[in-house]
Amino acid sequence: MNKKRAFLFTLLVLILGLGAIAIYRFNFRKSIPEASLALQVKAVLTNNGCLACHASDAEKPFYSNFPVAGKLVQQDMRNGLRYIDLGKVCQELEAGKPVSEVNLAKIEQSMINESMPLTKYKMIHWGTSYNDAEKDVLTRWVKETRAFYYPNSLAAPEFAGEPLQPVPDSIPVDxxxxxxxxxxxxxxxxxxxxxxxxxxxxxxxxxxxxxxxxxxxxxxxxxxxxxxxxxxxxxxxxxxxxxxxxxxxxxxxxxxxxxxxxxxxxxxxxxxxxxxxxxxxxxxxxxxxxxxxxxxxxxxxxxxxxxLTPNSRFDRYLKGDKNVLTADEIAGYHLFKKYNCATCHAGENIGGRSYEYMGIVADYFEHRGLPLHDNKDYGHFNVTQDSVDFQRFKTPTLRNVALTAPYLHDGSAQTLEAATEAMFTFQTGKEVSKEEIDKLVLFMKTLTGENPMMSYVHPGLE
Incomplete structure (x- = not known):
């Protein structure tokens, strides 16, 4: 008899639990509003809890005071805001202003990788992941925003929506x-x-x-x-x-x-x-x-x-020449996107379009072991005097990167391989194999372009 009661009690708890989950998910999942595409995107980001970690005014949840969970929550909120401020993105959407190429790429890639919200966030906040309708909204928005604000007619149709685009041959000059x-x-x-x-x-x-x-x-x-x-x-x-x-x-x-x-x-x-x-x-x-x-x-x-340095082998690939890159170089490009390199290094210049925090997941300057060099290590803070911009640096272009060693703002990375490894250590926290690093480097070597001045040696500078 006691076993039967225990079984019925367990079954009741299970039913009530499943019912609670169903009710939560039903109430939590708000429908996409009948509004402009920009406001629909804002709703998708808000409804899925993206601003919980990616907004400067995000409120800490009650469990942020718990001994173990609290530390993880604060770390995720810190790293999330270092990566992208979706609060500002929502303000831009509300005001009808263009969202940057870099933030477009970050939002797009988080959807492709299903990396946002974090798995541990979804375990507590059931239902906070993009459904098919929301993915469709985000996909259409990214495509339309790129085409309208960042048009580039040089890429072949199949590559028109890529986060990286070919460099123009020239711009008007006197x-x-x-x-x-x-x-x-x-x-x-x-x-x-x-x-x-x-x-x-x-x-x-x-x-x-x-x-x-x-x-x-x-x-x-x-x-x-x-x-x-x-x-x-x-x-x-x-x-x-x-x-x-x-x-x-x-x-x-x-x-x-x-x-x-x-x-x-x-x-x-x-x-x-x-x-x-x-x-x-x-x-x-x-x-x-x-x-x-x-x-x-x-x-x-x-x-x-x-x-400008157009006509790199990669640019020719984007323009439709399928035979100009090797299989390993193409694989390197896919890894470049998979590991979010193409988010900060986006657009025609493959960089130079945003200020990024140096050391999102690990403290670069502590690891370097040297005192901060006056204001050279302060980044965009020098301009804004806003603590949010402390140690945020303009992302360098990766065009011709195989020829521009040493790397990083302090010149501390002597090789392209070392610079790439540093990005995984301090920016993404992801573990990659030597084979993947090699393929990424092979891809970046395809970014060397052409300009007559690249062979000009001025007298005295030999």
Whole structure:
């Protein structure tokens, strides 16, 4: 009799439990609203608990105070916000503003990998995973947003929706300014001691980098940060690792005044160039106002706009040439997407479109074992003074990456393999095999493009 009662009691508990789950799932799963596609996406993200970890104003759940669970919750919330702020994305959706290419790729890949919400979150919050209707909403939104805000007509139809797109062959420029900017780019008179030009740290025949951990300036002074490539820099959303320059012209005005780089000032630079009759004549033919800070930096920026590197083997693959890549290189590209590399390194420039936290899942700077280098290690915080941006750096382009060692903002990774391993250690926390690393590197080597300037060796820079 007691066994029968125990069985009936257990059965009742089971039925009630299953009923509770069914009621929870029914009530939890809100229907997609009859609204614009953007607002439907906002509803999908909100209804599935995505903002619980990916929003700056997310409230901690009651179990965040539990001894073991609490630590995991706080860690997941911290890492989630470091990766993407979906609170801001929802604000953009609400306001009808475009969501960045990078955030599009992150949301898309989380859906493909079924990595969001986390499994442990779904165990507590039943029903928080995308159903087919929600996946359809997200898929259509990503496709339409890319086509409308980030169009690229160069890819073959089957690759039109890829997170990576081909580099354009050129962008409109003024040929007269380009010619003048080329001269100024190689002119050492812009530095205080007449020894350093833009090309000193960014030689065109070396893929636009000097190959040093950190660059040398006047009087052989050592800078505190690795020199990024000048090639395709015009496709970046901003310039410098911390994004302190809005565009190429603003960037061109920085090094001449930096005490470690060129150590000069505009009165001195203008005076030197105005003493050159031919230079005065060339400026006057283009700029009625003559030689000054604005016209010098404008000409340099115009030249740098021409430093695109189209027609890499990967670009030709995206354009429809199926035979240009090997099977291992294609496999490397699939791994590049699978492991979320194509989220931060997205778009035409395969990078340069977002500020990413260095050390999402592990503390990079603690592991490095060196004190923070003044503000060079502070990242975008230098610009915003917002603690959220501390140690967030502009993602570097991966175009021509096989030619631009060493890597990372501090130049600490000497090889492409080491840089790739660092990304898995500090950014994703995923374990990968040597074979996978090798295939990823093979893929990245297909990103080397073409530009006539890549073979130009300026006298004195051999």
């Amino acid at each position: 040929p007269r300014k380009v010619a003048l900017g080329f001269k100024l780019y190689h002119d050492t008179r812009i530095s205080a001691d007449n020894t350093v030009s833009c090309a000193t740290c960014h030689p065109l025949h070396k893929a636009g980098v000097d190959g040093l951990k950190t660059s040398k300036g006047i009087y052989d002074q050592i800078g505190g940060i690795n020199a990024p490539t000048v090639y395709n820099a015009g496709l970046n959303m901003s310039q410098f690792w911390d994004g302190r320059a809005a565009d190429l012209q603003a960037q061109a005005g920085g090094p001449p005044l930096d005490v470690l780089e060129m150590g000069s000032n505009w009165d001195e630079i203008n005076g030197k160039l105005r003493a050159d009759k031919e230079m005065v004549k060339e400026f006057a033919s283009i700029y009625p106002e003559g030689i000054n800070e604005h016209t010098i930096t404008d000409a340099i920026a115009e030249f740098e706009k021409t430093l």
